[in-house]
Amino acid sequence: MENLILSNIELYYSSSYNLKSQIITIDSDESSHILNVMRHRMNDEIYITNGTGKIFKSQIVQINKKNIDAKILNEFKFEERFPNITFCIPMLRNNERLEYALEKCTELGVTNFIIYKAKRSVPKKVNLVRVEKILLAAMKQSLLSWLPKIRYVGSMDELTQFDGEKIIFEQSSNNYFSRDKINSKMNYLFIFGPEGDFTADELDSLKSSVKYKLAENRLRTETAIIKVAALL
Structure with a gap:
């Protein structure tokens, strides 16, 4: 063969x-x-x-x-690398930073994305057609065979309706994130916080989430997103 x-x-x-x-x-x-x-x-x-x-x-x-x-x-x-993991990414002030994070995650094998609007997100539209073209180009450039799926939701309430164990990345957590924290038989939503952080209401809706730390210092949202993809 x-x-x-x-x-x-x-x-x-x-x-x-x-x-x-x-x-x-x-x-x-x-x-x-x-x-x-x-x-x-x-x-x-x-x-x-x-x-x-x-x-x-x-x-x-x-x-x-x-x-x-x-x-x-x-x-x-070819098998899909992470079919059970969805990256939930907040709208960012700078679209280029959002697109960069999506591109790099695609290169690292992530294939499921949700872009969500947090309460502290800057009001703007997400050009999903443009984003889909970026994901397609990243897939081909990386010689991968799974085209990522992406969708948009307008609030944290909508986001928390999706099935899967919810993981958020908090500087205050004592537990560092690593690949061995993930069970391949479970579905996960990796929820990354917005640039202005979660509101009290949003944190309340995420109170049952598992919290992990990524670094001793604070990371930009897009840096945290790419770091998690690289750790998988």
Whole structure:
């Protein structure tokens, strides 16, 4: 059986494939990159992920004006690293810091995100379309095969309705967070505090949460997020 050495490939994305014909169709944005930037041509072999754990070794068999068709030659399956963990990230004043944290977490294998609005969050809109593009690019760049899922909720009350053991990261905790604190058979919500900290009401709604410390010194929100992803 052929082994796939991930460091030796360029990875593309398509969710449009026909299992019966074993043909993958790659849309205009991705096909333009394949043809005009990477200079691939007919019969070239390329690697494509469907974003749900599969990478296909494929051969370009048709070049159209707006897409490319590729024939599947081989299929490789990969397990999702942390299917039981969701990172719950507050809206930040600086969108670039939020996007950076999401990008780095994706590179480290995190695949489930919720962006939430805390009471002390600065009022602004989250451009989920832009964020999804950043996550897609990070997945491909890191040669991963699971496209992260992301959603937005408008309050802590909404956030606490999701199932899973809730973990918050508090400077006052005496227990440091580490990978061995996580049970692979349980679902978790990792809830990161906003820049202005939680309000008393929000802390009350999180009183049953498990609390862990990340460092002796205080960390920026985005630094804490990336550190937890790196510890997993």
